[in-house]
Amino acid sequence: MTDYLTYEEFGRRFFEVAVTEERVGSAFSDLAGEDFQVGPIPSGPGGVAKVWADVRISEPKLTRAVGDLITFTVKIPLRIGLLIDLRVDRIRYDVDGLITLPLTVHAANPLELRIEVDPPRPRDVWVDVSSHNIRASVVRVVASVDNEIRRFIAQYVADEIDKPEVKAARIIDVAKGIEGAFHSL
Numbered sequence: 001m002t003d004y005l006t007y008e009e010f011g012r013r014f015f016e017v018a019v020t021e022e023r024v025g026s027a028f029s030d031l032a033g034e035d036f037q038v039g040p041i042p043s044g045p046g047g048v049a050k051v052w053a054d055v056r057i058s059e060p061k062l063t064r065a066v067g068d069l070i071t072f073t074v075k076i077p078l079r080i081g082l083l084i085d086l087r088v089d090r091i092r093y094d095v096d097g098l099i100t101l102p103l104t105v106h107a108a109n110p111l112e113l114r115i116e117v118d119p120p121r122p123r124d125v126w127v128d129v130s131s132h133n134i135r136a137s138v139v140r141v142v143a144s145v146d147n148e149i150r151r152f153i154a155q156y157v158a159d160e161i162d163k164p165e166v167k168a169a170r171i172i173d174v175a176k177g178i179e180g181a182f183h184s185l
Helices: 007-018 021-026 134-142 145-161 164-169 174-183
Strands: 035-043 049-057 061-066 070-085 090-108 112-117 125-130 171-173
Touching (some): 007 090, 021 070, 035 070, 035 145, 049 145, 090 134, 090 145, 112 174, 125 145, 134 145, 145 164, 164 171
Antiparallel strands (some): 035 049, 061 070, 070 090, 090 112, 090 125
């Protein structure tokens, strides 16, 4: 005998099976492995210091939480080579970073799954800056290097997740997928 489900039960089970770390992660896979350079960014009192950064974004890690809503926490690791130009001296730093993004998956009309992501703020970016000497440590504090890195990385990721191709990847047209499945029978 067949064990029937209500439409509501079916929908909930469908959501839990369809909305996995792998599927949601694919919407953010374009960010992984990307290298970019920034600078010069004026920093410190009066913008006397100029900051350049070589950034590498690694593969995002997702954690799913199933409750009334299905949510995810995305952690995006970064490696940054940082150069601060003080006009009289250039100081290099190695930076490890991590961006944390909360995501929520919603059902939407006509029949879509939509991945909503809050743009990151500087407080969502963790950085560990390695100073190689005392002078580098002092410059880092005076030039507010850590805060500038957090601010810039948060803005860069916010701009990336707002790009049309990333927005499109965050919308899954379920009706189109079902139609394709029936046509292939």
